[in-house]
Amino acid sequence: MALNWLLICHGLVTLTVIISFLCGQWPIFQGTPIERLHHFITFGAYDYFLRFVGFVFGDKARSLVLSIERCCCDRPNPVMQVIYLAIIGATYYYIVKSSFRYIPGYYLGEVHKYTSLLAVGIGIVLFLLTSFSDPGTVKAGNVSEYLLAYPYDNIIYTEKECSTCKIPKPARSKHCSICNRCVARFDHHCGWMNNCIGERNTRYFLAFLLWHCLLCIYGAIALALIIAGRLKELRVVYILTVYYGVGNSFRSLAPHVAQWLLSSYNTQLLLMVFLVIVSLLLAGFFGYHANLCLTNTTTNETFKWEDYISWQRKLNEARVSAAALKASISGMSSEAKRPESKCKSFFRRSSLEDSQVVAKENKYDKGFFHNMFEVLFPLSTRPSFSQTKSKPS
Numbered sequence: 001m002a003l004n005w006l007l008i009c010h011g012l013v014t015l016t017v018i019i020s021f022l023c024g025q026w027p028i029f030q031g032t033p034i035e036r037l038h039h040f041i042t043f044g045a046y047d048y049f050l051r052f053v054g055f056v057f058g059d060k061a062r063s064l065v066l067s068i069e070r071c072c073c074d075r076p077n078p079v080m081q082v083i084y085l086a087i088i089g090a091t092y093y094y095i096v097k098s099s100f101r102y103i104p105g106y107y108l109g110e111v112h113k114y115t116s117l118l119a120v121g122i123g124i125v126l127f128l129l130t131s132f133s134d135p136g137t138v139k140a141g142n143v144s145e146y147l148l149a150y151p152y153d154n155i156i157y158t159e160k161e162c163s164t165c166k167i168p169k170p171a172r173s174k175h176c177s178i179c180n181r182c183v184a185r186f187d188h189h190c191g192w193m194n195n196c197i198g199e200r201n202t203r204y205f206l207a208f209l210l211w212h213c214l215l216c217i218y219g220a221i222a223l224a225l226i227i228a229g230r231l232k233e234l235r236v237v238y239i240l241t242v243y244y245g246v247g248n249s250f251r252s253l254a255p256h257v258a259q260w261l262l263s264s265y266n267t268q269l270l271l272m273v274f275l276v277i278v279s280l281l282l283a284g285f286f287g288y289h290a291n292l293c294l295t296n297t298t299t300n301e302t303f304k305w306e307d308y309i310s311w312q313r314k315l316n317e318a319r320v321s322a323a324a325l326k327a328s329i330s331g332m333s334s335e336a337k338r339p340e341s342k343c344k345s346f347f348r349r350s351s352l353e354d355s356q357v358v359a360k361e362n363k364y365d366k367g368f369f370h371n372m373f374e375v376l377f378p379l380s381t382r383p384s385f386s387q388t389k390s391k392p393s
């Protein structure tokens with residue numbers, strides 16, 4: 001029984017840490033222990049560690065840690081790629097080692113030994129494709145084509161030059177300080193891929209997320225079917241009811257079956273919990289990115305729009321306040337105004353409320369199908385792209 005509690009506690013702690021790390025900054029967790037744990041994992045723990053190193057080993061050791069951090073986080077490096085390969089390799093290895101001896105089973109055929117390997121192989125191919133493909137590097141040779149393909153909207157993108165690459169900066173592009181290059185339709189720099197996600201590889205990135213989500217669901221269902229098959233093959237329910245006198249109802253059988261599962265198949269259960277958690281996280285991440293693609297926005301642009309909208313709101317509020325001040329001054333100096341009827345004043349919108357309405361005008365959103373087509377067949381991969389050259393200014 002102690003083992004059961006240990007397993008439940010282990011699962012709950014793992015779930016809390018993963019949710020805090022990945023979702024702790026979400027507005028719904030504001031002010032909760034999840035947000036505090038997120039802060040501790042992402043900043044606090046490292047800060048305490050730096051102080052500890054400085055206190056125990058001196059300033060030189062602290063500088064060494066900081067230079068290692070700069071090398072790992074601010075420069076391209078394969079650390080996260082190795083971690084990804086280790087996670088997928090170790091998970092598949094544990095599944096093979098713990099569960100392949102039950103295949104073929106009551107519910108699962110021999111073929112799943114090979115389809116699982118194929119599914120993992122496709123996952124790794126998609127990972128390599130996203131990691132090593134060109135995200136859409138903007139160079140002197142193709143900048144004029146990109147300038148034509150992505151015109152400035154003069155809202156969040158205006159004509160600019162990249163101060164590092166010394167070439168014009170097409171709309172929707174960004175200079176990645178880690179890779180030290182300008183990337184067209186820049187989404188974000190992905191540490192797991194050690195590559196930027198941009199115009200040419202967003203499609204591979206989306207396929208990677210979707211495939212890995214389906215892969216985890218497949219793994220969890222296959223493990224559940226293996227366990228269900230063992231339950232059937234070993235005639236557990238029959239033995240419990242006939243030899244141990246347990247009542248033949250779900251309510252009386254469930255605790256005994258659960259205890260049998262936890263003692264005999266705990267590796268499979270832990271693997272299932274892990275796969276379900278990862279599949280849920282991947283589904284959320286895929287949903288977020290798919291929605292961005294369908295509205296032809298990038299992660300980088302969502303921050304730009306947030307800044308633009310909050311700046312516009314502040315500007316509007318300042319305008320409304322100035323107008324209200326002006327009106328009150330002129331009202332004080334003029335004769336007393338006719339009082340407004342109660343009904344009219346009830347239905348009148350506050351002028352401050354009006355100032356809150358700031359629309360996002362995404363010039364690049366050209367409808368569901370067009371947006372999806374642009375992600376699947378990037379503009380720079382089409383023959384029409386290389387045939388267009390902007391006129392020299």
Ligand SMILES: [Zn+2]
Nearest residue numbers: 162165175182
């Ligand atoms: Zn640049």
Ligand SMILES: [Zn+2]
Nearest residue numbers: 176179189196
């Ligand atoms: Zn990058």
